[in-house]
Amino acid sequence: MYDATYDTTQETAVTDVKIKAKDVQVYYADNHAIKDVSVEIEDKTVTAFIGPSGCGKSTFLRCINRMNDTIDICRVEGDILIDGDDIYDKRVDPVQLRAKVGMVFQKPNPFPKSIYDNIAYGPRIHGMARNKAELDEIVERALRRGAIWDEVKDRLQAPGTGLSGGQQQRLCIARAVATEPEVLLMDEPCSALDPIATAQVEELIDELRQNYAVVIVTHSMQQAARVSQKTAFFHLGHLVEYDDTSKIFTNPEDSRTESYITGRIG
Amino acid sequence: MTDASMDSAPTKGRLTTVDARTKKRNAAEKRFKAYGLTAILIGLFFLVVLAVSILRSGLPAFTQANVQVEFTLSQDEYDAAEGQMLKTKAYENLFIAALENQLEERGLEVDFDAAAIERLLGKTGGTIREFFLENPDRIGTPVTFDLAASSRVDGYLKGRVTRESVVDSRFLMVSDLDLVDALRDAGIITSGFNWNFITGSDSGVDNPGGAGIGVSVIGSFFMMLVVLALSLPIGVAASIYLEEFAPQNWFTDLIEVNISNLAAVPSIVFGILGLAVFIQFMHLPQSAPLVGGLVLTLMTLPTIIISTRASLKSVPPSIREAALGVGASKMQTVFHHVLPLAAPGILTGTIIGLAQALGETAPLLLIGMVGFIARAYPEGVASGFIDPNSAMPAQIYTWASRADPGFYEKAWGGIIILLIFLLTMNIIAIILRRRFERRW
Ligand SMILES: Nc1ncnc2c1ncn2[C@@H]1O[C@H](COP(=O)(O)OP(=O)(O)OP(=O)(O)O)[C@@H](O)[C@H]1O
Ligand SMILES: [Mg+2]
Numbered sequence: 146m147y148d149a150t151y152d153t154t155q156e157t158a159v160t161d162v163k164i165k166a167k168d169v170q171v172y173y174a175d176n177h178a179i180k181d182v183s184v185e186i187e188d189k190t191v192t193a194f195i196g197p198s199g200c201g202k203s204t205f206l207r208c209i210n211r212m213n214d215t216i217d218i219c220r221v222e223g224d225i226l227i228d229g230d231d232i233y234d235k236r237v238d239p240v241q242l243r244a245k246v247g248m249v250f251q252k253p254n255p256f257p258k259s260i261y262d263n264i265a266y267g268p269r270i271h272g273m274a275r276n277k278a279e280l281d282e283i284v285e286r287a288l289r290r291g292a293i294w295d296e297v298k299d300r301l302q303a304p305g306t307g308l309s310g311g312q313q314q315r316l317c318i319a320r321a322v323a324t325e326p327e328v329l330l331m332d333e334p335c336s337a338l339d340p341i342a343t344a345q346v347e348e349l350i351d352e353l354r355q356n357y358a359v360v361i362v363t364h365s366m367q368q369a370a371r372v373s374q375k376t377a378f379f380h381l382g383h384l385v386e387y388d389d390t391s392k393i394f395t396n397p398e399d400s401r402t403e404s405y406i407t408g409r410i411g
Numbered sequence: 412m413t414d415a416s417m418d419s420a421p422t423k424g425r426l427t428t429v430d431a432r433t434k435k436r437n438a439a440e441k442r443f444k445a446y447g448l449t450a451i452l453i454g455l456f457f458l459v460v461l462a463v464s465i466l467r468s469g470l471p472a473f474t475q476a477n478v479q480v481e482f483t484l485s486q487d488e489y490d491a492a493e494g495q496m497l498k499t500k501a502y503e504n505l506f507i508a509a510l511e512n513q514l515e516e517r518g519l520e521v522d523f524d525a526a527a528i529e530r531l532l533g534k535t536g537g538t539i540r541e542f543f544l545e546n547p548d549r550i551g552t553p554v555t556f557d558l559a560a561s562s563r564v565d566g567y568l569k570g571r572v573t574r575e576s577v578v579d580s581r582f583l584m585v586s587d588l589d590l591v592d593a594l595r596d597a598g599i600i601t602s603g604f605n606w607n608f609i610t611g612s613d614s615g616v617d618n619p620g621g622a623g624i625g626v627s628v629i630g631s632f633f634m635m636l637v638v639l640a641l642s643l644p645i646g647v648a649a650s651i652y653l654e655e656f657a658p659q660n661w662f663t664d665l666i667e668v669n670i671s672n673l674a675a676v677p678s679i680v681f682g683i684l685g686l687a688v689f690i691q692f693m694h695l696p697q698s699a700p701l702v703g704g705l706v707l708t709l710m711t712l713p714t715i716i717i718s719t720r721a722s723l724k725s726v727p728p729s730i731r732e733a734a735l736g737v738g739a740s741k742m743q744t745v746f747h748h749v750l751p752l753a754a755p756g757i758l759t760g761t762i763i764g765l766a767q768a769l770g771e772t773a774p775l776l777l778i779g780m781v782g783f784i785a786r787a788y789p790e791g792v793a794s795g796f797i798d799p800n801s802a803m804p805a806q807i808y809t810w811a812s813r814a815d816p817g818f819y820e821k822a823w824g825g826i827i828i829l830l831i832f833l834l835t836m837n838i839i840a841i842i843l844r845r846r847f848e849r850r851w
Contacts, residue, residue: 215735217659244738254729256748266747267737317733324737 163188163328163358164209169223171204171213178204180382182223186375191350191359193369193390196379197405202362203251205379206330209360210246211239227328244271247326249334251362253313255305255320260297263305263316264288267324283323290352291319292345310337318346322353329353331361335368347372366406370394378402465826472824475605475620476560476568478532478594482509483553484543492540499536502543506535506556513599521593522586530587531594533559534618559607559620560600562817564591568602571816608824613785613806619817622810624825626785628832630700630800631769633789635836637704637796638711638768643761645708646715647750653716654723655745674713681710682774690778698779698799706774711764718760722753754847762840766833772804782809803829 164186171179179201186192194202204213211232213219225232232242244267256263264284267273274280284301288294293315297308305316314337321329331350335343350372353359363369369376369390376393378386378401386393386402397403424430429437484505492501507528514523535558543550559565563583566572568591577585594600611623657663685706689695695702726749734744750757775781785801801809803825811822 210736212732212735215731240735240738240740243735248736250729250732250736252729254727254733256730256733257752266734266739270737270739270743270747320733320737 161187163190163227164360165224165226165229166205166208167224167226169205169208169221169225171201171208171222172220173204173216174218178382179208182379182384184377184384184387186358186360188358189354189356190375191354191361191373192375192377193373194360194362194377194379195364195366195369195405196385198364200379201382202379203332206248206332206360206362209328209330210243210248212243212248214239244324245326246328246330247321247324249314249318249321249329249331251332251336253310253317253337255308255313255316257304257306259302260288260305260308260316261301264320264323267320271324273324287319287323288316290322290349291315292342292349293319311339311342314338315342315346318349326357328358328360331359333362333364336364343368366394378405380405465823465830468820469823469825469827471569471571472608472820472827473605474569474602475608476565476600476602477557478510478535478560478600479555479557480506480510480513480599481553481555482506482513484539484550486550489543489550499534499540501536502539503529503532503534503536506539506558507532510599514594517597519593519597521589523590527584527587527590530581530583531561531564531591531600533561533565533620534615535559538621557603559618562619562815564600565620565817567591568595568600571820608821609828612787613783613801613809616813616818617815619813619815619821622818622821624803624806624821624828626788627782627801627803627806628828629789629795630703630780630785631802631832633700633795633800634704634707634802635765635769637701638707638765639761641704641708642711642715642764646712646761646764647719647757649712650716650719650723651745651750654720655741655749670713670716674717677773678710678771679773679777681706682777684709685774686777696797696799698781698784698801699797700780700800700802701796702778703775703780703802704796706778707768707771710771710774711768714764714767715757715760718763719753719757722756722760723749725756726752751847755844758840758844758847762837765836769833769836770804770829772808775802775805776808780805782806803832 162185164184166182166184166186169179169182170177182205194206196202207213208221208225209227209232213221221233227242227246230237256266258266261284264287265274265280268280268283274283285294285298288297293312296312297303297316305313308316314334318331318334335346338346347368350359350361354374361369361372373390376388376390377384378393378397378399380401386397386399388398393402394406397406482505488505492498492505495501507525510528511523511525514528535556538558539556542554542556560568561582563572563577564587567588572583574585574588577583577588579585591600607621607623609623610625611621612626613623614621653663653666685702689702689705690697695705730748730752731744734748735741739747779799780801782801782805784799785806787798789795789798789800807822807825807829810818810825813819
């Protein structure tokens with residue numbers, strides 16, 4: 146069992162590193178999708194995952210909140226630690242983990258419920274509000290942070306599925322931040338957004354960095370360069386290079402990274 | 412001209428002229444539409460034929476020729492009748508005598524005798540006796556009885572029996588028809604709406620006029636309650652487990668295959684299973700709607716499971732991911748998001764299963780829910796489940812197999828009631844489905 150002293154030593158030891166992955170392997174049946182990935186993702190930092198399509202960015206991202214558990218054929222090996230705790234430990238309940246590690250998916254997937262209920266669902270099941278007024282407040286704050294409040298404030302009871310694709314994605318971001326996660330995983334959150342909404346989301350990501358660790362998968366080099374402090378380049382399941390964003394984009398060590406960011410592979 | 416230009420240049424041609432290939436495709440599309448329309452029209456035609464023939468044959472069951480006589484039973488007559496061996500026969504004779512008197516008083520200009528009157532009447536004695544047993548204070552006062560005429564007379568009034576078709580027999584003589592005409596003119600034989608058919612119970616094989624479907628409607632109702640209360644929760648729980656929680660391995664595969672196989676098992680097999688397990692082994696009461704419901708539950712479960720699983724599968728996985736992503740447990744995901752979206756499909760499957768169960772006859776016959784069991788109303792809810800009763804299709808089957816053509820008519824009428832019951836069930840399901848759908 147855990148005792149208090151053990152916990153505190155762990156926490157003081159890892160103030161900087163939020164997520165630590167060691168020798169992670171992921172298999173889809175026989176397909177070895179992630180090979181030997183070790184990475185340390187820092188707290189209060191935006192980390193970008195870049196790489197050509199099919200290289201395993203989404204797969205690795207989904208390991209961090211154990212979303213891969215839901216895929217029967219998927220097998221994860223190696224260790225992933227958040228705040229020093231192994232999330233694949235038997236004692237860890239993935240449901241509790243996912244409350245702590247929020248996720249925004251590649252395709253917008255609002256619930257077929259009202260806009261209000263979309264946001265309120267997470268806080269409700271986690272018992273974050275004691276009454277309706279508090280819940281209203283949480284919903285409004287989340288929608289504001291999702292940069293969508295002004296567009297939906299007059300129709301909170303309208304169905305979330307009736308919004309445009311870009312609005313739906315911002316709704317999903319708002320839904321993810323409503324539960325106040327410590328880590329936010331975003332899988333190409335802006336692929337359905339116009340430049341204005343993208344800018345708003347990027348602003349939001351920058352703001353979230355004050356408190357959270359944000360991991361964002363993106364196909365846009367410019368976006369990675371704009372929002373992230375750290376960048377990881379994946380290729381064919383390998384983590385090829387992981388460094389400060391400025392370094393990756395100006396002076397990459399690996400030739401594959403250079404080819405990718407200059408547009409020669411991918 | 413167009414040919415030449417097409418030969419010379421590999422262009423797409425003018426948009427305003429339709430090329431041969433497009434024409435061919437359009438023609439194929441038109442043909443296909445025509446096939447589809449024909450198929451629908453053929454289907455509609457048979458539906459109309461079915462509806463017309465059911466209504467034509469079944470509607471007469473809802474009217475009944477009655478003989479109306481006012482008659483007074485004295486205490487002496489009552490005691491004498493109760494002292495006899497054939498009590499109902501004694502009452503019938505008293506009724507015949509009263510009718511005879513009345514005819515003589517009115518001075519009808521036809522020949523008749525007691526035997527002729529007896530042939531005109533249905534089974535009347537039992538009704539009269541029951542009345543006086545229940546209302547002993549009415550003995551000695553005039554009471555007006557409206558009793559069923561015999562099935563032949565009823566048929567004559569409805570046109571089923573004609574003067575040409577009548578062959579003299581102990582049931583009806585041609586000369587009796589003159590008497591019937593006279594009685595009808597005198598207002599003694601009338602034709603009225605037969606409430607007893609809707610509310611009554613089954614009657615003896617020689618008394619089609621007294622047969623009603625009411626008791627077996629109640630039998631069907633209680634059976635459907637059992638089927639609904641068992642098959643819906645069990646079916647939905649099993650489907651949710653198989654679809655959302657169970658690991659994919661040879662064992663769940665085996666279960667899947669067997670559920671599909673169960674759906675194809677003939678219903679009579681379930682009947683014999685029910686007889687062996689529920690009655691012979693578990694000693695549940697025979698002919699009870701409870702047992703019928705249990706047997707039909709076994710039959711309905713595969714239908715509900717298959718359709719529920721299909722509708723659970725059709726819920727997009729992204730919804731599950733979204734719920735899991737905000738930290739909902741698997742169970743919360745299923746009950747808050749997946750199940751509401753699957754509910755309309757589940758309801759559809761349930762109503763199909765229930766409709767099948769409602770129309771099922773063979774398994775009921777095996778566990779003793781034959782038509783002639785439906786003789787008395789259940790005395791309460793519990794008795795509705797465990798007292799011997801029949802169900803509508805079994806009742807209809809029993810009637811259809813009886814010799815008297817009056818029962819044949821009742822069978823068709825029973826089918827109308829069965830269809831109305833089914834329609835009511837479907838309408839309730841549709842209303843419920845609307846409810847669920849509105850909640851997106
Ligand atoms: N559910 C799955 N079942 C089987 N194989 C999968 C599954 N999801 C991903 N894969 C495989 O894993 C590999 C990595 O896929 P992943 O989705 O992680 O790529 P990605 O880097 O996110 O690509 P993209 O940029 O196009 O989103 C691919 O080869 C893919 O075929
Ligand atoms: Mg991806």
